[in-house]
Amino acid sequence: MSQPAISQHLAVLRGAGLVVDRRVGRNVFYRARPEGLGPLIDWIDRYEGFWRAHLRSLGNLLAEGAGQDGGAGVGRGDALDHRGL
Amino acid sequence: MVAQESGGATRSITVDYEFPEPPEAVWRALTEPGLLARWLMPGDIRPVVGHRFTLQAQPAGGWDGVIRCEVLAADEPRLLRYTWRGGAQEVDGYGHLLDTVVTWTLRSREGGGTHLRLEHAGFRSEDEFAWRALGSGWRTKQASLAEAVTAAG
Numbered sequence: 289m290s291q292p293a294i295s296q297h298l299a300v301l302r303g304a305g306l307v308v309d310r311r312v313g314r315n316v317f318y319r320a321r322p323e324g325l326g327p328l329i330d331w332i333d334r335y336e337g338f339w340r341a342h343l344r345s346l347g348n349l350l351a352e353g354a355g356q357d358g359g360a361g362v363g364r365g366d367a368l369d370h371r372g373l
Numbered sequence: 374m375v376a377q378e379s380g381g382a383t384r385s386i387t388v389d390y391e392f393p394e395p396p397e398a399v400w401r402a403l404t405e406p407g408l409l410a411r412w413l414m415p416g417d418i419r420p421v422v423g424h425r426f427t428l429q430a431q432p433a434g435g436w437d438g439v440i441r442c443e444v445l446a447a448d449e450p451r452l453l454r455y456t457w458r459g460g461a462q463e464v465d466g467y468g469h470l471l472d473t474v475v476t477w478t479l480r481s482r483e484g485g486g487t488h489l490r491l492e493h494a495g496f497r498s499e500d501e502f503a504w505r506a507l508g509s510g511w512r513t514k515q516a517s518l519a520e521a522v523t524a525a526g
Contacts, residue, residue: 331469331496332384332386332496335386335493335496336386336388339386339388339491339493340388342412342413343388343390343489343491345411345412345413346390346392346399346402346412346413347390347392348412349402349408349411349412350392350394350398350399350402351393351394354398354401354402354408354411355394355397355398355399355400355401355402355408356394356398
C-alpha cells in the first residue's frame, strides 16, 4: 500500500475519532484511541435493551397462559414476576 | 460501490432468559403470528426453512419499519434462526441499516421450565462509525478512499 493511501486511511480513522495524531517536525505520529469505540457500544446496548424489554413482555404473556394448550391469555393466577435479568 | 465488504468485524448480542413454562409454550410464542404480535411485532412467521416473512417495527427516520426475515433453521422446539434485515443508512442507532441473523435456542430446565437464549449476530462496526463520526459526508469519503486504495494497488 502506498504512503498516500495510508494517509487517507489514517485521515478517515482520525475523522472517526479512532486515532489521534501528533506532529513532530515533518513526522506525524498516530496513536489508537480505543474510547472512540464508545458509539458502537452504545448502539449495541440500545438493541440489547430492545430485546430485554420484549423478552419481559414475552414472559408476561406466557405467564398469562398464552402458548399453553387451550390457553390464549387466560390467567393462571400466578403471574408473579420472578424472572431474572 | 462501497468497498467494505470483506472481513469487516461484526458484533453480536446474547441475552439469556428463563421461563417457568415448558419449551413447547415458548416455541409457540416465538412461531405463531398471533402470539408473536403480542410480545414482539406483527408478522407472518412460519417455522419452515426458506419461508420469507416480514415484521413490522416502529418506523424511524427514513425507514418504513419493515424487517425482512427468512427462516434459516427450524427444529421444534429447540432452535429457530432467521435473518433480520431492514433499516435505513441515515437512521442512527435503532433503525439503522442491518443485515443480521437472529437465533433462538430453547433448552428444558429441570422442573419443566425453559432456558431461552437469544443471539442477534452480525452488527457491523463500520456502519456505526460511519454515521456517528462522519455523517452524510461518509459516502463520498469512503468512495474516495476506495478509489485511493484501488489506485494504490
